[in-house]
Amino acid sequence: MGWLESFISPLKKLWVRLHSAQKKSRGIYILYDDVKSCPYEDVHVLWSILVESNKPSLPSKR
Structure with a gap:
């Protein structure tokens, strides 16, 4: 079985x-x-904050 x-x-x-x-x-x-x-629950709240802060922002229409 070694092989x-x-x-x-x-x-x-x-x-x-x-x-x-x-x-x-x-x-x-x-x-x-x-x-x-x-x-x-605290960990889930912190995770949601972290995920929201890492989302790419939409370009603003000017």
Whole structure:
């Protein structure tokens, strides 16, 4: 069974590396699952403030 593990191990490392690279580019949203699972309302309020402050503003019509 050692040969099977030696075959699967590099593929598993590649899989983990590719998927972790996608998560790094998500910015603050990497914390979303942690915030969603938190039971404290204060954390949810702070999260909503943070998300609202990071939204791109619409260009004003002049």
